[in-house]
Amino acid sequence: MAGNSSRRGATRKGGKKGATVGTGGHSRKALEGKGPTPKAEDRPYHVAHKRKVAAERQARGTSGRPASSASRSAAGSKGGRKSSTHEIVSGRNSVLEALRTGVPVTTLYLAARLEADDRTREIVSTAADAGYPLLEVSRAELDRLTDGSVHQGVAIQVPPYAYAEDEDLLDAAARAGVPVLAVALDGVTDPRNLGAVLRSAGAFGAHGVIVPERRAAGVTAAAWKVSAGAAARVPVARVTNLARTLQEWKKAGVFVVGLDGGGDVAVADLPYAGDPLVVVVGSEGKGISRLVREQCDAIASIPISSDVESLNAGVAAGIALYEVARHRA
Template sequence: MAGNSRRPGAVRRTGSKKGPQVGTGGHGRKALRGKGPTPKAEDRPYHPAGKRKAAAQKRSQARPKNRGPRSAGGYEVVAGRNAVVEALRAGLPVRALYLASAADADGRTREVLQLAAEAGAPVHQATRADLDALTGGSAHQGVAIEVPAYRYADPEDLLTSATTEGRTPLILALDGVTDPRNLGATLRSAGAFGADGVVVPARRAAGVTVAAWKVSAGAAARVPVARATNLVRTLEAYKKAGCFVVGLDGDGATAIGDLELATEPLVLVLGSEGKGLSRLVRQTCDLVAAIPIASAVESLNAGTAIGIALYEVARRRSA
């Protein structure tokens, strides 16, 4: 009915809480403010990628961390199938075996699993990224183990072991070699030609690290490495014990193939590629031998040079 004030549309409401407004007065400024770029999928907690990232971080925190080479009371990582097999064959106590889930199940991998089971070592499935982090980015071939920190021998032990077993001592000494890969190559050659061990300085020299283990192809488990506080004094002690000390350098007066001292108790000393033998070490040597090479080549890799020298010594000893 016309004029009926009870109709809902006919009632004027008064007393609005907001009251009349002119302009926005800044009220819409907050609404116009953006929330920033969209986070990456792995940074969103409820996204599948975020859940995978959180799980990986949890595994990393739960896993015993590699404390680095020679950490007191710590553990080290040996990576690569050959190196791991040799370490297991040598009976080294293994704290854990890490195997990539996508690793090829070849003969070496099966042998690794068998030896680890016989040793009672726990086996952990790991991603390639986990192994990359564990080994410091070295080539691991999908397998790595944690073993106790490497125990260096005493330089005197190398000589005692050879004389006790009735062998003519053959010891290698590295003077200023800082690349662990060269140490690994030296250990591999030492194992191939029956050397009694390798002496390295305690400071400013390569030690038995993951890289050395890898390049040695497991020889680090068989060939002892001794650390010398003072290499010159160690060489002098070897001389007093009846050994001849022969340095290897490109300007040596004697070719390594003509070395008549090869059949005697011998210590071969190799310097770094850049500087060669240090002055004091060179003065301590009974003589310096050279490996003849083409004039177009300036020098040989340290690992290659020691392999050639050991071959020539072994050839003369077997003649």
């Protein structure tokens, strides 16, 4: 009850709170401060510093880093971020393309009593020349390793995929002396769609694909399979914030065009096709998110029959990239 001083915590133990020895010294240190605040461009985490670095890189025409290659993009790079597990790449075309581009292979798996053709002979020959371990396994074991996918009797285990930095795509275009062309995927969660986009990007000369770190498909075995080996040749950059990355690219002189059913122009008249360009493809259900749409310089649409609600990301990206290639040609 009120006023009951016998209850626990009702009375204060000890005397009045007083100063402790040494507090004056602490106060003097607090008053000293940490010196003058560095300029914004000298703070590595500040956007002004990133702009300064980008301007210096543009002035040099290159980042000064070693040239990227298919094997670096697919198998590992110093600045890349790797997935946590190994991947199994299956199918004769995918495996052969990976071997041709020099992707490091942990193990090559061949089904027992495999019917040989030109592709399997080249696969075995290339793997033998590189000294990769070769294991002959039953088809049941190969089914298990590939999670029941169509493997055609051939599969390889590859190290975790190493994602490129988005700046690597700009650097590749600068070295080639051509306007950059990239595809950004916004909310695309199906790795098969990512694989299809990689295949189209490789076919029409795109410098790479940009995907967000969260709520988006990564380069998995399914993406490798659908890409038919393009994942070994077309770098994929994974970014923390897609809208912010597009904003930075715009400051570097790159135009951003989104694909949406309610676009202002038809994809056949794709604006900025001859300029440095990023084509943004959204998910089938939600399309392009609001924050990403705000970064778009234009929205283009692909005319389709009213009986079809939408095209998947892989098809839409392929059509847009074809139009860009046609304009640039």
